[in-house]
Amino acid sequence: MSRETAPPAWTRQPGARCRAIEHLTRLEGLQEFETFAGLGEEFFQALAGAVTALEVGEGTSIYREGEPSGSVYLLREGRIKLYRTSRRGRAQILNVLGDGSVLGLSASLEGEPRSHGATALTDCGLYVIFHNELTDIMQRFPGASVRLSRVLAREVRELEELVGDLVFHSAPQRVARMLLKLATEEGRVTKQGVVFEPSLSRHEMAEATGISREALSRTLSRLAREGILALDGKSIIILEPAGLRARTGDP
Amino acid sequence: MSRETAPPAWTRQPGARCRAIEHLTRLEGLQEFETFAGLGEEFFQALAGAVTALEVGEGTSIYREGEPSGSVYLLREGRIKLYRTSRRGRAQILNVLGDGSVLGLSASLEGEPRSHGATALTDCGLYVIFHNELTDIMQRFPGASVRLSRVLAREVRELEELVGDLVFHSAPQRVARMLLKLATEEGRVTKQGVVFEPSLSRHEMAEATGISREALSRTLSRLAREGILALDGKSIIILEPAGLRARTGDP
DNA sequence: GAGGAACCGTGATCCAGATCACGCAGAACA
DNA sequence: TGTTCTGCGTGATCTGGATCACGGTTCCTC
Numbered sequence: 082m083s084r085e086t087a088p089p090a091w092t093r094q095p096g097a098r099c100r101a102i103e104h105l106t107r108l109e110g111l112q113e114f115e116t117f118a119g120l121g122e123e124f125f126q127a128l129a130g131a132v133t134a135l136e137v138g139e140g141t142s143i144y145r146e147g148e149p150s151g152s153v154y155l156l157r158e159g160r161i162k163l164y165r166t167s168r169r170g171r172a173q174i175l176n177v178l179g180d181g182s183v184l185g186l187s188a189s190l191e192g193e194p195r196s197h198g199a200t201a202l203t204d205c206g207l208y209v210i211f212h213n214e215l216t217d218i219m220q221r222f223p224g225a226s227v228r229l230s231r232v233l234a235r236e237v238r239e240l241e242e243l244v245g246d247l248v249f250h251s252a253p254q255r256v257a258r259m260l261l262k263l264a265t266e267e268g269r270v271t272k273q274g275v276v277f278e279p280s281l282s283r284h285e286m287a288e289a290t291g292i293s294r295e296a297l298s299r300t301l302s303r304l305a306r307e308g309i310l311a312l313d314g315k316s317i318i319i320l321e322p323a324g325l326r327a328r329t330g331d332p
Numbered sequence: 333m334s335r336e337t338a339p340p341a342w343t344r345q346p347g348a349r350c351r352a353i354e355h356l357t358r359l360e361g362l363q364e365f366e367t368f369a370g371l372g373e374e375f376f377q378a379l380a381g382a383v384t385a386l387e388v389g390e391g392t393s394i395y396r397e398g399e400p401s402g403s404v405y406l407l408r409e410g411r412i413k414l415y416r417t418s419r420r421g422r423a424q425i426l427n428v429l430g431d432g433s434v435l436g437l438s439a440s441l442e443g444e445p446r447s448h449g450a451t452a453l454t455d456c457g458l459y460v461i462f463h464n465e466l467t468d469i470m471q472r473f474p475g476a477s478v479r480l481s482r483v484l485a486r487e488v489r490e491l492e493e494l495v496g497d498l499v500f501h502s503a504p505q506r507v508a509r510m511l512l513k514l515a516t517e518e519g520r521v522t523k524q525g526v527v528f529e530p531s532l533s534r535h536e537m538a539e540a541t542g543i544s545r546e547a548l549s550r551t552l553s554r555l556a557r558e559g560i561l562a563l564d565g566k567s568i569i570i571l572e573p574a575g576l577r578a579r580t581g582d583p
Numbered sequence: 584g585a586g587g588a589a590c591c592g593t594g595a596t597c598c599a600g601a602t603c604a605c606g607c608a609g610a611a612c613a
Numbered sequence: 614t615g616t617t618c619t620g621c622g623t624g625a626t627c628t629g630g631a632t633c634a635c636g637g638t639t640c641c642t643c
Binding site: 533535550553 | 621
């Protein structure tokens with residue numbers, strides 16, 4: 082749809098062609114975010130004018146816990162883990178984000194230091210926006226403001242679910258849940274079952290489930306021994322999704 | 333400041349006096365919410381026109397987990413616990429709210445069922461607003477929208493801290509933290525120490541720390557035996573705040 | 584191609600905290 | 614005035630999962 086509208090006035094300025102193209106790709110990229118679906122052209126123009134595109138490699142830290150929080154990030158593509166660490170070096174993964182996610186919003190809005198860290202699990206394409214520019218856009222486009230509130234509302238719900246998961250379910254149950262979540266996000270269905278190469282290492286899978294690496298290994302081996310999983314090098318095949326679901330502790 | 337402005341036009345309509353007074357008190361009540369501090373008179377008028385005042389007794393359920401979420405609540409005064417339950421009857425308290433808190437926002441914005449329950453720990457005075465009226469106000473007053481986003485951002489941060497607390501700290505450490513949090517919110521300083529009658533029963537204190545009631549009792553007794561607390565009937569006296577802080581596991 | 588340095592699996596041990604079991608006190612109620 | 618009930622403390626037992634210890638594999642680096 083945006084392709085049909087005339088390019089904005091400044092694209093005609095001499096020497097601006099390059100910038101214009103850059104802006105157009107950003108526009109296209111930003112319009113793919115489901116969070117903003119249905120918002121007007123004006124909003125996307127404003128947003129495209131405020132963001133900077135950013136490519137980062139696997140393993141790059143986007144921001145760290147405790148840092149001052151200047152920016153909000155829009156994840157165009159890639160996977161990113163959010164985590165919290167203890168002073169004794171342990172970590173807990175709070176969430177694993179995929180394409181179209183918004184990150185760094187909560188701390189930025191509060192003006193507080195980052196309450197969690199974020200690092201890229203894969204190569205990522207991001208848009209960055211300074212927090213005051215975002216606040217400005219939120220003031221100008223109330224619709225955007227409501228969308229971003231919904232992003233936070235979703236984060237609240239997911240964190241509440243994480244808390245429930247941690248206190249109500251046993252380690253094997255949490256492992257089963259994590260596998261199912263990862264599989265729906267990263268797996269592809271084959272005739273053997275759902276195959277995926279987890280974006281998380283065993284160590285990280287343990288951090289995501291809140292157990293030790295050893296306990297995670299044991300649980301996976303056990304599931305493999307029981308024929309529910311197959312472990313093939315780096316990839317995991319869920320042979321019996323139903324069996325896995327039966328071990329989540331859900332109804 | 334609002335007292336100095338003329339009452340709105342409709343207060344002059346015949347038979348409207350009662351409503352007017354009711355609205356004025358609501359206005360005053362709403363203007364005390366720190367969340368909305370600094371917002372304009374117009375906003376408060378709109379909000380006052382949309383909310384309903386509500387008084388509920390101790391023990392009343394405001395909303396339950398899984399219910400459809402129609403409304404948002406503004407807690408004028410009282411204390412309310414937010415909790416999440418497992419099918420096996422266990423519960424985890426997610427937060428204990430006090431005067432000036434906003435509750436029920438996240439589920440309402442998402443249009444999802446309640447992700448947690450809320451019940452009054454004391455008699456409470458609340459304002460209720462239907463979610464579509466709130467969305468309407470958010471669209472009309474972008475400033476309000478940003479404030480409510482900040483409320484959610486704070487919830488996100490607090491939940492992330494809860495997760496960290498649950499996975500990184502031992503039961504005694506979590507008990508110490510909970511006591512300090514309760515004491516700052518409910519305690520008064522005397523020459524013996526900080527005295528308070530917790531709004532939570534022992535059972536609920538256990539649910540808030542994510543341990544069993546027995547383990548909580550034992551931890552409290554132990555702290556009393558060590559001279560850090562004194563347990564006097566229903567009230568708790570923190571004799572050695574420093575000693576308690578030393579047991580939180582923080583730096 | 585030798586030597587780290589991460590990763591990963593697995594066995595053995597240990598302990599924090601759940602669970603079970605009980606007795607007591609105060610409140611509600613007849 | 615007993616009677617039931619709900620909340621609370623505490624002892625005894627049991628166990629899930631942390632921790633420790635070790636060997637194997639892959640990959641990177643020199």
